[in-house]
Amino acid sequence: MTVVDTFPLLSERSLRRARLVSGLVMLVFVTLHLANHALNLISLDAAEKGRLWFTATWRNPLGSALLYGSVLVHILLVMRSLYKRRTLVMPLREAMQIILGLLIPLLIIEHVIATRISSELLGTPDVYASVIRSLWINSPMSGLRQSIALVVVWMHGCIGVHFWLRYRPWYHRAAPLLLTFAILLPVLALLGFASTGRILASEPLQSSLGSGYPASGSALKSDNAAYSSATVVGKERVRLAKFTLYGGFAGGLLTVFAMRTRRNWRERSDQIAIRYPEGQVVNVPRGFSVLEASRLGGIPHYAVCGGKGRCSTCRVQVLQGAASLPPAETTELATLDRINADPGVRLACQLRPTNDISVVPMLVPTLEAALPIGSQQTNPGREQEIVILFCDIRNFTMLTQSQLPYDIVFLLNRYFAIVGQAVEGSGGRLDKFIGDGAMALFGLRGSPEEACRNALKAAARIASEIDRLNDELSTELSMPLRVAIGVHSGPAIVGAMGYGNVKNLTAIGDTVNVASRLETVAKELDSTLVVSEPTILLAGSDVSELQSQEITIRGRAEPLRVYIIHEELTGRFA
Incomplete structure (x- = not known):
């Protein structure tokens, strides 16, 4: 009995759903965050009122658990998928999605530290006036980095939604509206950020920060004397949180690639041969999928869903070695049943042979690199x-x-x-x-x-x-x-x-x-x-x-x- 049979929640289908749901939760968070930024086009006061609703939604115990739990689940599942990939040879669209996803933590950790964590540990205000003044006036390079992070995060989420929905019957009708929304929202958010930044740059520091800050020098000295010790401790905690987040992500990524390297060395002496109809033979470590073998050997092979078993375009007819194949799991069985597949037909993305086999891809792709996307x-x-x-x-x-x-x-x-x-x-x-x-x-x-x-x-x-x-x-x-x-x-x-x-x-x-x-x-x-x-x-x-x-x-x-x-x-x- 496999782990999947014993724990249905750990099946590939369940894990893919968990990755999708966690990604959608984060995309909702980002959408509301950008919409809040866009309110700066109305006024700083409107954006601040919107921020209060935004923080009330996400900074309560339930909202925080949902958001940070989704972040953790999504990152862990991405790391898992990186480890499970037997080869990093993949279509450009898949590579771009992975690269953008890995860039996101590196780009936004600084912003999270400067807002949520500093607010919790130091009590510093993360009101719009303070944050935008910091990014637009005090550290414009940080502002530029966060603007790039905004675009990267949004692109990553939109690409994921596109590949999730692109074959839904209604998607073609909704696509123009969704594309308009996907372009307008980050543009409006950036314009709102720039608009308020220019306004704050033309105003004195005190008036832009508001009455929540002490005005007299004696009051500032009194506050500094009272809280200097707590501030030093808080800054150390912020610095520790920063190193923990960067180190944890980098350590996780290095661990994944170290495990991949160790697996590759171990598998070099345990390879199987996969033969194709034109006489090509691809030698791969035992445990590779047939689709991964095709990609590694440079053999054209359809896989519209990206190798997730959601479609049957990668299916192959097994000519030799069918008796030794591992049985199909739930995801593959559901797809094969749906198309009434003949005996000996398997999904190349799900089939991981343990012995030499010969296969024939049943849908042979043509060279379509020159064709426009969506044609x-x-x-x-x-x-x-x-x-x-x-x-x-x-x-x-x-x-x-x-x-x-x-x-x-x-x-x-x-x-x-x-x-x-x-x-x-x-x-x-x-x-x-x-x-x-x-x-x-x-x-x-x-x-x-x-x-x-x-x-x-x-x-x-x-x-x-x-x-x-x-x-x-x-x-x-x-x-x-x-x-x-x-x-x-x-x-x-x-x-x-x-x-x-x-x-x-x-x-x-x-x-x-x-x-x-x-x-x-x-x-x-x-x-x-x-x-x-x-x-x-x-x-x-x-x-x-x-x-x-x-x-x-x-x-x-x-x-x-x-x-x-x-x-x-x-x-x-x-």
């Missing part, structure tokens, strides 16, 4: 509820028999423009043209109900514009243009597929096949539009006057009820 071509794929629209010209071969090649190209381009503008004008995405047919996707963003309504609206626009084109070209066409449209909704795999420059966001799956079949049914029934029952009901359309029937779809056990809409009725969806 559709870098989308690794996910299952999503979408609506598929197929459109095709009926009797196109007969229509073009008497046409010149130039006329055919002209006609097709006019038709493609109609379809493209109708789809995009209705909030869809034109996927591809196939001969004289077209495929469009709806619901990549937005609700399924809205996607169904938009697809039907696009179909109505296509039918209407084809009629207008027929009127325009009535003297040139041997017969009027007529289209057949099929619309169906359901789950599909959406991702970037293709090769080289011919790589685009598209969809595959049973939903796509059914939509294509409905377009064929529209031709067979001599109708303009055939829509599946789930789609038209989800759109909220009135079906009382529409003709319906059940059809058999090849590959599906149950018949599918569809609604048959002739040309004169398509306008109801416009």
Whole structure:
């Protein structure tokens, strides 16, 4: 029985959740802290009032335990993850996240000492007037260092949130607002700091500090005599706290790398070989994951979630050595069950073989370093509820028999423009043209109900514009243009597929096949539009006057009820 089995709270999934939750607690603290700084743009008094609410939230026993407990848990889990990494070869985005995270304690310890700890041990005020005067006037280099720390802390938190949320269905809609917030908040905080700093620099020390400080020289001498001993003791404690924090962090980091070095020396004599389909062989110490071996050997290997077992993009088929593999743990089993993986398929990021094995990565990445971040071509794929629209010209071969090649190209381009503008004008995405047919996707963003309504609206626009084109070209066409449209909704795999420059966001799956079949049914029934029952009901359309029937779809056990809409009725969806 493993430690994970005995203590479920120590499972990889639980530890990842603890790291996420602790990080979110610290990000909430930083967000409120920056918002408080931004109040300086209103006035110093407004910022000071905001500080009272801020300190009341975080400087009570519960708030302090939550904040400092989160800091401790997060740092310990980061140290653990650094130790568990068998190689420091990693994608740039992962390296940047780690580097920024390690810089944060070095940048903010001085600030924590100067505010919270000095306030507790020396009784010095950490009011805005005092702190900003210290950073803006007395020690501007410290102010610059804290400004850099602010940006680093915020970037680290925002990157973490982005990688946590980036494949949530709603994230694409919220991303512009979140990005605006992520840029504005630190900018406003820095502007508030600078604004108050300039004001304080133009005022005498006494007036800016306020009535909380003794005004007369005799009072200052009396206070100094009374508290000089306590002040010396307090300063020693502050200095000790400073050395403890710096030393503790540095010692922890050095301990991690010392343990890694010791492990590496010990494992040099205990290596296994991992073989790849192109003949590459990577020798790694026993205990490395297959993904770490790929990275160490410079072999391209997808790992969209960063090697945390949240996705299946790094999966491999084990060709040799499967019998000696350690069993999959909870995280890996959940992902493999979700994709109905075949026997012998494992997640490369979770599989740590104990003997020589041969593997084949099942998703082979292309070189995408030159592609812009967030582009559709870098989308690794996910299952999503979408609506598929197929459109095709009926009797196109007969229509073009008497046409010149130039006329055919002209006609097709006019038709493609109609379809493209109708789809995009209705909030869809034109996927591809196939001969004289077209495929469009709806619901990549937005609700399924809205996607169904938009697809039907696009179909109505296509039918209407084809009629207008027929009127325009009535003297040139041997017969009027007529289209057949099929619309169906359901789950599909959406991702970037293709090769080289011919790589685009598209969809595959049973939903796509059914939509294509409905377009064929529209031709067979001599109708303009055939829509599946789930789609038209989800759109909220009135079906009382529409003709319906059940059809058999090849590959599906149950018949599918569809609604048959002739040309004169398509306008109801416009």
